[in-house]
Amino acid sequence: MTAIEIRDLAKSFGSVKAVDGVSFTVEAGSVTGYLGPNGAGKTTTLRCLLGLVTPDSGEALVDGRRYVTLPQPVTEVGAVLEATSFHPGRTALDHLRILCAAAGLPDERASESLAMVGLADVADKRVGGFSLGMRQRLALSSALLGRPKIFILDEPANGLDPAGIEWLRGFLRHLAHDQGAAVLVSSHVLAEVEQTVDNVVIIAKGRLVRQGSLAELTTNGDSAIRIRASDAATLAPALEAAGAAVERVEDGLLRVRGMDATSVGQIALDQRVVLTEVTQERSDLQKVFLELTGER
Amino acid sequence: MIGLVKAEVRKLFTTRLWWIMLLVMLVLIGVNLTFITAFAGVTNEAGGGAALPARDTAEWVQTAWSSGSGGSIFVMILGVVMITSEYRYQTVTGTFLTTPRRRRVIAAKLITGALVGLLFAVVALVVVAAVVIPATLLSGGELSLSESRIPQVSLGILVSTSLYGLFGIGLGALVRNQIAGIVGAVVWAYVIESIFTAIPVLHPVGKWLPGGAAQALMSIDVDTGLGRPEWLPAWGGALVLIGYGLLFAVVASATTVRRDIT
Numbered sequence A: 001m002t003a004i005e006i007r008d009l010a011k012s013f014g015s016v017k018a019v020d021g022v023s024f025t026v027e028a029g030s031v032t033g034y035l036g037p038n039g040a041g042k043t044t045t046l047r048c049l050l051g052l053v054t055p056d057s058g059e060a061l062v063d064g065r066r067y068v069t070l071p072q073p074v075t076e077v078g079a080v081l082e083a084t085s086f087h088p089g090r091t092a093l094d095h096l097r098i099l100c101a102a103a104g105l106p107d108e109r110a111s112e113s114l115a116m117v118g119l120a121d122v123a124d125k126r127v128g129g130f131s132l133g134m135r136q137r138l139a140l141s142s143a144l145l146g147r148p149k150i151f152i153l154d155e156p157a158n159g160l161d162p163a164g165i166e167w168l169r170g171f172l173r174h175l176a177h178d179q180g181a182a183v184l185v186s187s188h189v190l191a192e193v194e195q196t197v198d199n200v201v202i203i204a205k206g207r208l209v210r211q212g213s214l215a216e217l218t219t220n221g222d223s224a225i226r227i228r229a230s231d232a233a234t235l236a237p238a239l240e241a242a243g244a245a246v247e248r249v250e251d252g253l254l255r256v257r258g259m260d261a262t263s264v265g266q267i268a269l270d271q272r273v274v275l276t277e278v279t280q281e282r283s284d285l286q287k288v289f290l291e292l293t294g295e296r
Numbered sequence B: 001m002i003g004l005v006k007a008e009v010r011k012l013f014t015t016r017l018w019w020i021m022l023l024v025m026l027v028l029i030g031v032n033l034t035f036i037t038a039f040a041g042v043t044n045e046a047g048g049g050a051a052l053p054a055r056d057t058a059e060w061v062q063t064a065w066s067s068g069s070g071g072s073i074f075v076m077i078l079g080v081v082m083i084t085s086e087y088r089y090q091t092v093t094g095t096f097l098t099t100p101r102r103r104r105v106i107a108a109k110l111i112t113g114a115l116v117g118l119l120f121a122v123v124a125l126v127v128v129a130a131v132v133i134p135a136t137l138l139s140g141g142e143l144s145l146s147e148s149r150i151p152q153v154s155l156g157i158l159v160s161t162s163l164y165g166l167f168g169i170g171l172g173a174l175v176r177n178q179i180a181g182i183v184g185a186v187v188w189a190y191v192i193e194s195i196f197t198a199i200p201v202l203h204p205v206g207k208w209l210p211g212g213a214a215q216a217l218m219s220i221d222v223d224t225g226l227g228r229p230e231w232l233p234a235w236g237g238a239l240v241l242i243g244y245g246l247l248f249a250v251v252a253s254a255t256t257v258r259r260d261i262t
Ligand SMILES: Nc1ncnc2c1ncn2[C@@H]1O[C@H](COP(=O)(O)OP(=O)(O)OP(=O)(O)O)[C@@H](O)[C@H]1O
Pocket: A013, A014, A016, A017, A018, A019, A036, A037, A038, A039, A040, A041, A042, A043, A044, A045, A082, A188, B262
C-alpha cells in the first residue's frame, strides 16, 4: 500500500494560499525529499498530513487513512516538525516518558530511543541546556518511540553540524533501505538531502513544480561540460569528430554535450591541448531548484 | 485514558511549578492562620465586639478551618499553566501527534486538574487541622464536629479546590497566553470575586460566582462585621460549582478541538 498519499491538497491562511492543489505519493522503502524555498508550503503540507492543520480541500493519508483516525498513531508514523519544542525545565528522558505514557508504550522505549540518536549520556539533563542539534536529535528520538514504518520529518537537518548531517543521512537511508520504512523529509537546501533521497518533490508558492526519481531529474541527456583549453581551435574539431556536439561560447571556452569528462580529457591529451578548466554544468534538478530559490 | 492522565501527571510533576505553588499556598495559609489565631477574641479599641470569635468557640474553629480554601487560586494557576505551557513551549504539537483525538487530551487534563486540586486541598486541610485542633483544645474549647461543621467545610474545600483546577484549564484554553491566563486568574480570584463576595450589596451577584458558591457549599455562617452574607443553600452552591466546572470543560474542549496548530 502507498505509505503516504497527498491528493489535491489545499490550505489557505486568510488570503495566503499556503498549499494549492498538491498531489504526490511516498512508497515504503524509499526516501522522498520534499523541497522548496522558504514559505513554499512544505510545513503546511506536513501538518495537514499529521492532522494538526485541517485542509480546506483534498486529502492527506497515511497507510490509506487520515492520521487523526489512527488508533495508535505513534506506532505507525514518526514525525519531527519544525516547531516541535520542549519544556526547557524538563529532562530529555522525562519528555519521552510523557509521550510513552500518552501512547501506552512501555517506559523503556524512552531510554532506548535516546540511545538510538546518541543522547543516552544527557538523558537526565534539562532540555533548556541543549544545543539546537541535540534538540533535533531528541525530536528524532521521539519519532522513534513507537518503532513506526513511516517517517515524516520537517527540516530535520536544521541546526546539525556536518557530522550530524552525515549521521542523519546514514540514519534515514538505513530506515528506508534496510528497514523498509517510508521517509518523507523536507528541506529548503537541496544539497542537504541530495545524497540521501531516492525521489524528489519540489514545490514553490504552494504549487507542485516537479517530481520524480532523483535519477530521472539529475541524469538528463543534455547536461553539458564547460571546457577552457589552451588551443580550443584544435580541440573543438577533434571533439566533433569523436561525436560530441560542441558550442563555441567565447574565445577558448567550449560547451560540450554528448560526451563525458573522461573522454574529453583523453581527446585533449591526444591533441596535446592543455585543459585549464573542466566544469560539469549543474544538473537540471539543481537548475530548477536554484531558479525557484533565486540563489543562482 | 489512564495513560493520558498519567502523561498529564508526569507533565506537571516533571517541572518545578507545582511545588512552588504548593509552597506559596502553605505560606499563605500559614499567615492566615497565624492572624486568625493571634487575633481571636481580641476586642477592638472602640470597645465594640471582637472582630474574630474567641479560640474556644465553634465559630472560631469554623472560621479558621475555612482558611484551608486558600489553595484554590494556586490550583487555578496550575490549571492555566497545564494548557498555556503547551502553547508557550509548543509541546502541544507532540501532544496532539501522540493523541490526535484532542477531546481525549482535554478530558485527561481536566481529570488531572481536579486530582491536583484534591491533592492541594488535602495538604491544606492537614495543615489547618494541625494548627486549629491544638489551638482550640489548648484554649479550653471543645471540638464538636457538628457545631464547628468541620466535615462540611472540609468537603466544600475539597470540591471547590478541585473545581478551580477545571476553571484554570478552561481559562487557559480560552486565552492560550500564559501571562494573560495567570493574570486573569489572579484578578478573578482576588479582585472580582472578593469584591462580589465581601460587599453585602453585591451578594445577589456574588453568590452565583464560583467563590460565592464555594462559600455556600462550606456554609460558612459567621458575621464578618459587614453583615451576614446570604449564600445559596449548600446543595445550590454545589450545583453552581459543578455547572461552572462543566462550562469550563466545554469551553476548553470547544476552543481546542478544531484549531490549526501551526
Ligand atoms: N498560521 C499561519 N497563519 C498565516 N499564514 C501562515 C501560517 N502558517 C503558514 N503561513 C503561510 O503559509 C505559507 C507557507 O508556509 P510554510 O510554513 O508551509 O512554508 P515552508 O515551506 O515550510 O517554509 P520554510 O522553508 O520557511 O519552513 C507562507 O506564506 C506562510 O506565511
